[in-house]
Amino acid sequence: MNAGILLIKKEFVQMARDLRMVWLPIVFILLGCTQPIITYYLPTILEALGGGQGITIDSSAISQEGGEVLASTLGSQFDQLGIIILVVALMGIIQSDKSNGMLAFILTRPVSISSYLFGKVVSNYIVVVLSVTIGFFVSYLYVNSLFTMVPFSHFLIALLLYLLWVLFLVAFTLMISAIFRSQGIIALISIIFLTGCRIIVNFIPAIDVINPASLSKHASEVLATGTFNTSVIIIVFVEFIWILVLFSITNYWISLKKIDYD
Amino acid sequence: MKLEIKNVAKAYKNKKVVNNFNMEMRTGECVGLIGPNGAGKSTLIKMIADIIKPDNGEIILNGTKITNMKKEIGYLPQYPAFYNWMTAKETLEFMGQLSCVKKAELTLRIPEILRKVGLHGAQNDKVGTFSGGMKQRLGIAQALLHKPSLVIMDEPVSALDPIGRREVLNIIQDIKKETTILFSTHILNDAEEICERFVVMKEGLKLEDTTTSQLIYRQNEDRLSLELATNDLVWIDIVKTLPYVKEVKVMGKRLEIMVENLSNNKKQLLSNAIEHNVDIMRFEIRRDTLEEIFLKMVVSE
Numbered sequence: 260m261n262a263g264i265l266l267i268k269k270e271f272v273q274m275a276r277d278l279r280m281v282w283l284p285i286v287f288i289l290l291g292c293t294q295p296i297i298t299y300y301l302p303t304i305l306e307a308l309g310g311g312q313g314i315t316i317d318s319s320a321i322s323q324e325g326g327e328v329l330a331s332t333l334g335s336q337f338d339q340l341g342i343i344i345l346v347v348a349l350m351g352i353i354q355s356d357k358s359n360g361m362l363a364f365i366l367t368r369p370v371s372i373s374s375y376l377f378g379k380v381v382s383n384y385i386v387v388v389l390s391v392t393i394g395f396f397v398s399y400l401y402v403n404s405l406f407t408m409v410p411f412s413h414f415l416i417a418l419l420l421y422l423l424w425v426l427f428l429v430a431f432t433l434m435i436s437a438i439f440r441s442q443g444i445i446a447l448i449s450i451i452f453l454t455g456c457r458i459i460v461n462f463i464p465a466i467d468v469i470n471p472a473s474l475s476k477h478a479s480e481v482l483a484t485g486t487f488n489t490s491v492i493i494i495v496f497v498e499f500i501w502i503l504v505l506f507s508i509t510n511y512w513i514s515l516k517k518i519d520y521d
Numbered sequence: 522m523k524l525e526i527k528n529v530a531k532a533y534k535n536k537k538v539v540n541n542f543n544m545e546m547r548t549g550e551c552v553g554l555i556g557p558n559g560a561g562k563s564t565l566i567k568m569i570a571d572i573i574k575p576d577n578g579e580i581i582l583n584g585t586k587i588t589n590m591k592k593e594i595g596y597l598p599q600y601p602a603f604y605n606w607m608t609a610k611e612t613l614e615f616m617g618q619l620s621c622v623k624k625a626e627l628t629l630r631i632p633e634i635l636r637k638v639g640l641h642g643a644q645n646d647k648v649g650t651f652s653g654g655m656k657q658r659l660g661i662a663q664a665l666l667h668k669p670s671l672v673i674m675d676e677p678v679s680a681l682d683p684i685g686r687r688e689v690l691n692i693i694q695d696i697k698k699e700t701t702i703l704f705s706t707h708i709l710n711d712a713e714e715i716c717e718r719f720v721v722m723k724e725g726l727k728l729e730d731t732t733t734s735q736l737i738y739r740q741n742e743d744r745l746s747l748e749l750a751t752n753d754l755v756w757i758d759i760v761k762t763l764p765y766v767k768e769v770k771v772m773g774k775r776l777e778i779m780v781e782n783l784s785n786n787k788k789q790l791l792s793n794a795i796e797h798n799v800d801i802m803r804f805e806i807r808r809d810t811l812e813e814i815f816l817k818m819v820v821s822e
Contacts, residue, residue: 361604364602
């Protein structure tokens with residue numbers, strides 16, 4: 260595991276030098292404040308644009324609860340643009356090492372594939388977690404000042420559930436990045452699959468237990484209704500299994516030594 | 522140190538790239554793996570570096586499978602990959618630590634090894650700014666850093682310009698004294714210059730495993746080469762009738778004469794030439810260059 264820690268350090272230096280550690284949190288801060296601000300000023304915007312002839316805007320009628328707005332930060336911002344941005348940020352996670360021969364080179368050293376993957380996932384996940392947390396926290400602050408207060412415990416539970424879904428996202432992109440050669444294909448497959456999972460959640464609730472994206476829905480529910488459904492625990496458990504399966508596939512795929520392209 | 526390659530085979534889509542290859546190497550040897558493009562050299566080297574799994578057979582270093590002996594191997598790929606955002610020093614620190622070299626030892630080893638490959642002036646430059654020759658030298662540095670007992674290099678000089686090539690060859694000459702080296706090349710002069718032992722590969726098979734002197738000695742036929750001042754056709758006809766002459770090739774003023782026994786017949790031929798008052802410019806025993814021997818071996822079959 261020594262090599263794993265070394266690889267984590269290396270990833271951090273790399274992410275600091277290519278400024279990912281700066282732009283990823285900024286993007287999520289922007290995504291986080293978009294939802295509360297737009298929702299708050301929407302009536303004003305509509306009025307100002309003057310397109311509302313014949314429409315009466317009763318600002319009190321559409322005023323939303325803070326929890327609902329915070330929930331739609333997850334559903335409308337993070338789960339749409341957020342997924343795309345995360346996938347684009349992560350699509351080269353293994354593919355770039357593979358295409359320039361670095362992966363093969365690293366594996367000629369006494370480094371196991373699992374410690375290589377460990378280094379990759381831990382470092383990238385930490386940066387993603389920080390970005391999502393900061394962005395979500397900014398959203399939380401805006402919601403609290405523009406709408407009604409949301410209890411911090413709700414915020415925290417929703418965040419933790421959401422971060423587990425994000426871990427699935429990281430693991431899935433990691434696997435696709437290990438299997439395919441072109442960044443475009445990696446991005447396409449990951450984005451379609453992950454947003455597909457998220458969309459299905461709304462239409463086919465029957466498969467919630469096995470749908471990794473359902474955690475995002477449950478996170479929203481905690482915020483919007485303030486209730487915590489105990490069935491979520493099973494979903495969390497299934498989610499962990501999914502993530503382990505994805506890691507094993509990635510590990511197995513690399514161990515087939517399909518890392519050499521000459 | 523003992524490297525054993527036993528019955529190793531590898532096929533890609535039913536095309537046999539390496540076919541039942543056997544070889545042994547011991548401490549201190551410098552072996553050149555030569556063969557035309559597509560002979561399977563790179564594939565073999567990659568199997569020794571444990572990048573590719575052989576379909577068949579095994580590669581054993583000091584009695585242990587190569588997969589568990591990675592610390593003992595220094596590998597220089599044909600196109601060494603580096604992170605362009607790292608400096609030369611950081612690259613070596615990273616690579617060294619991956620090979621479980623202690624940090625304290627690295628701080629001593631890195632300046633030393635950078636000096637050896639002539640990069641100590643560029644140790645804080647980003648690898649992205651390096652030329653091909655510099656990258657290759659950095660590649661050699663990383664391959665030697667952890668003091669492996671075997672260094673394997675895949676075409677270490679093929680992609681370099683004459684200057685870079687010379688630099689790298691000199692470094693290999695230098696490190697050869699301390700380590701065991703196996704390297705592949707399709708440039709014969711390089712192999713001839715550096716190593717004593719050759720393994721010739723063609724279409725995945727081992728054609729030869731021999732030393733320079735043996736190879737030249739064995740492949741040579743007894744041949745004399747003469748250059749005449751004028752095209753003396755009369756004497757050439759006389760030579761053709763001599764009992765010990767097997768064959769005469771005439772190329773303008775140059776003659777190539779194959780005789781039965783070189784050491785005895787060369788004097789006879791020379792005195793015969795003097796007898797007939799032939800104006801000789803040059804009279805020599807002709808040996809095939811390594812390149813000619815190689816071409817004969819690889820093309821004929």
